[in-house]
Amino acid sequence: MGSLGRAMFYRPERQRVRELLSRDSRPKLLINGSEFPIFDLSMNGLSFLTPNGAGEWSLGKTIDLELLLHNEPIYHGTAHVARIEPGPRGARIGVGLMTGFLDLPEIRRRDDQKLLEEQLDNGATDQLAKVPAAFREKVSEFLHFYQYYRRALDFHERRFRAEGATDQDLLEFAQRAFEALCGPYYQLDREATAVARKYITDRETLVAAKEYTETVLAPLMLDIPFANRAYLKPLGYPGDYQVMRYYYNKSFEGDSVFAKVLHRIGIEHPLANGVCTRKDFIRELIGREHDRVLSERGDACEFRVAILGCGPAREVSEYVAERRNWPGTAIFTLIDQEEEALGVAFRACKREIGRFDSPAQLDLLNLSFVQMISEGVPLHDPESQDYVYCTGLFDYIKTRRAQGLICALYDLVAPGGLMSLGNAIGPPECWWTAEFLGDWTMIYRTRKEVEELGATLPDTAVREVVAEPGNAYFFLNVRKPKAG
Numbered sequence: 449m450g451s452l453g454r455a456m457f458y459r460p461e462r463q464r465v466r467e468l469l470s471r472d473s474r475p476k477l478l479i480n481g482s483e484f485p486i487f488d489l490s491m492n493g494l495s496f497l498t499p500n501g502a503g504e505w506s507l508g509k510t511i512d513l514e515l516l517l518h519n520e521p522i523y524h525g526t527a528h529v530a531r532i533e534p535g536p537r538g539a540r541i542g543v544g545l546m547t548g549f550l551d552l553p554e555i556r557r558r559d560d561q562k563l564l565e566e567q568l569d570n571g572a573t574d575q576l577a578k579v580p581a582a583f584r585e586k587v588s589e590f591l592h593f594y595q596y597y598r599r600a601l602d603f604h605e606r607r608f609r610a611e612g613a614t615d616q617d618l619l620e621f622a623q624r625a626f627e628a629l630c631g632p633y634y635q636l637d638r639e640a641t642a643v644a645r646k647y648i649t650d651r652e653t654l655v656a657a658k659e660y661t662e663t664v665l666a667p668l669m670l671d672i673p674f675a676n677r678a679y680l681k682p683l684g685y686p687g688d689y690q691v692m693r694y695y696y697n698k699s700f701e702g703d704s705v706f707a708k709v710l711h712r713i714g715i716e717h718p719l720a721n722g723v724c725t726r727k728d729f730i731r732e733l734i735g736r737e738h739d740r741v742l743s744e745r746g747d748a749c750e751f752r753v754a755i756l757g758c759g760p761a762r763e764v765s766e767y768v769a770e771r772r773n774w775p776g777t778a779i780f781t782l783i784d785q786e787e788e789a790l791g792v793a794f795r796a797c798k799r800e801i802g803r804f805d806s807p808a809q810l811d812l813l814n815l816s817f818v819q820m821i822s823e824g825v826p827l828h829d830p831e832s833q834d835y836v837y838c839t840g841l842f843d844y845i846k847t848r849r850a851q852g853l854i855c856a857l858y859d860l861v862a863p864g865g866l867m868s869l870g871n872a873i874g875p876p877e878c879w880w881t882a883e884f885l886g887d888w889t890m891i892y893r894t895r896k897e898v899e900e901l902g903a904t905l906p907d908t909a910v911r912e913v914v915a916e917p918g919n920a921y922f923f924l925n926v927r928k929p930k931a932g
Contacts (some may be wrong), residue, residue, distance in 0.1 A: 462490045463552060467684075469517070471655055473559045476516040486515075487540055489547050493530065495542040499848070505541050507527050513543065518562045519590055523550060538843065573581075578656035580647035586640040586880075587664055594668050594710075601625060601706040622700050622708045630713050635718075640880035660883040664843040669885065673701045674714040678886045687840060688890040689759045689789035695723045696762050704898020718878050726870055727838055729916040729923070731763040736773065737835040737866055738778065744864065747775030752859060756838035760781040761793035765800045772804040778841065781811040781833075790814060817852060829929075833860045837868040839921070853902045854924075863931040869924045871898050873915065897921045 465475055465486045465832045475485045484496040484569055494515075498505070515523040531542030561663055561761050576584070596718050609622060648654050669675035678686045681815075694715045696703070700708035714720065734753065755761060764780050780797065783788050803810045836857050842850050856871065861867050874892025882888040895913050902911045902924050910927040 457667070462488045462495075463914070464488050464839045468552065468556060469559050470563050470928075471565060471659075473517050474519060476519070477510075477723065478514040478516070480512050488534065488809055489550055489552060489555075491552060493503065493542060493544040494550070494578070495531070496541050497906065498539050505539070507532065510546070511543065513545070513630060514612045517559060522555060522558065528635065540563055542833065548723045561850060575656055575660060579660045580643075580653070580657075582643045582647055583640075584660070585637070585655055586643050587661055589636060590640070590665060590885075591668075592824075593633065594665070594831060597625075597629060597709075598706045601709065601725060602704065605705045609919050613722060614905060617698060618705060622705045622712070625705065625709045626700075626712045629709060630716060633713050634878060637878040637881050639875070640788075640884075641878055643714055643885065645875070658884055662887065665885055667709075669685065671703065672707045672710045672714065676713045676888065678714075678882075678888055679770055681887075683786055686882075689784075689786065692723060692759045692762070693792075694878045695720045696727070696760070698724075717881065718918075719872065719876065719920050720917065722872070724842075724916040725918030726916040726921045726923075727763045727766075730802075730837055730868065731767050732835070733868060734763065734767050734835065738771075738774065740864075741834050749776045751776060751778045751835075752779065752862070753783070753835045753837075754781045754783065754833045755782050757837070757841040758784045758793050759789050761797060764793070765796040766799040768797060768806050768808060772806055774807065776807065779811065779812060780808065783813040783815055785814070785816040787814055813862070830859050831862045831865075834862050834865045835868075836861050836865070837870075839870040842869055843872045843892065846891070847897070847900060850901050854901055855904055858909065858928065861926075861928045863928055865928050867924075867928075867929060869901065869926075870916075871901070873920055876920075893922065898924050902926060931932075 457736050465488060468489060469475055475486055477494070479496070484498060487495045487497055492705050509529040511529065512525070512528050513525060513527045514521060525545060525547035526542040527540060527545050530544040531540075533540040533542070600875070604621070605618065607618060613621075644657070650658055666679055668677065674691065677688070677691055681688075694711075698712075698715060700712050701709040702711050737753075738751050741749055751766075755764070758764075761780075761782055764782075775829065782790055782793050782797075784793070794812060797808075797810055800806070801810070827921055838857070844856075854867075857869075858867055872890050872892045874894055874897070876892050879892070882890070897912070898913045902909070905911065905926060908929050911930070913922050914925060915922055
């Protein structure tokens, strides 16, 4: 039975569509003739998203399934519903194939082959034709900026080294260059943002413009630590915990003076500065909520805080280091999809707790963002948290799905407690570098759009939208009424 038992529990690897296929593949899934967005694929099945919930789906239901790639059919057969995962908004439906199978390597090969045919047939000329001339002009200005200052700074670095310059001398040179170049760079970013906003009005133009920018500029940026991490995305997304640490440390990093200067320019970008000011904003709110709980419940109370998408949780370690001691116990629950991020946050917070023997406890929860969005947050009992906050997740989630997650988070807030949810302010003045050079796409929201995120909360919830001091991020602050 041993080998048979293993076979029964074997589950073919699943792959996200966006990771398996190219941008130009245009995958299309038809279920009983109606189109649904594909979530992932495996050898013997797939899953798709349905915005209308799980009502029309039942386990075992037989369906007709057709999958197209580059507008050409690659599979047609029957399948049965094997899994239903309801979420706050919509559902993810997993199906098992009843006929044939999906040969993922062959599907990828066909996608690559089709892409090659399109590239050879149409080539760079066709791509250029899709990119507005004004946009290409701004890319050319960025290219000149990088190449001009790389050449200049490399020349003077060699000269200074030949003259016996110390590391400190070179650091001072980098500081001088940073102060001279950051203003012109940010101005160029603002101008490019205005051009992109004016001329890029559809998805086809957007994709062409991003591919053009990545072709021309991205290879020149890979020796710059911040740009390398944000562009290559080793953890699968741009704003990971290491990028946050770059923002917080504000140091010159890189193997050359040029790399150091451009790294520093990247981490002093207005949005990057906003990450630092929002951290300080949240740290102050932790203190206020802690004081509120102590005044309401006395010195022996527990103060519970849940942090969704915690990253390095620098605000928590700084809060412990700043306050050091307090009556009762503070319990911080750190939630993130990356074990590495949780490890970094745990070590930093634990270090400060140990230094001052602070009465604090750390709980860790490794939960993917997909799970957070589709299933909510399985955290303790309802109304168990005095303060719930999330600084950097909602600017990646569309409004309807965000509203569902927000309602689930609100259920965790204790009576009288607070929930704070951050979102990048839109429209941003400097957006081009992140979107086109870093392939870092976010949903920038206006004050009204951030207010709309809380539209499905109970009428009794007290809501306000405030900008953090750096004026780069809005926060939707929601107070749950006290019991009785």
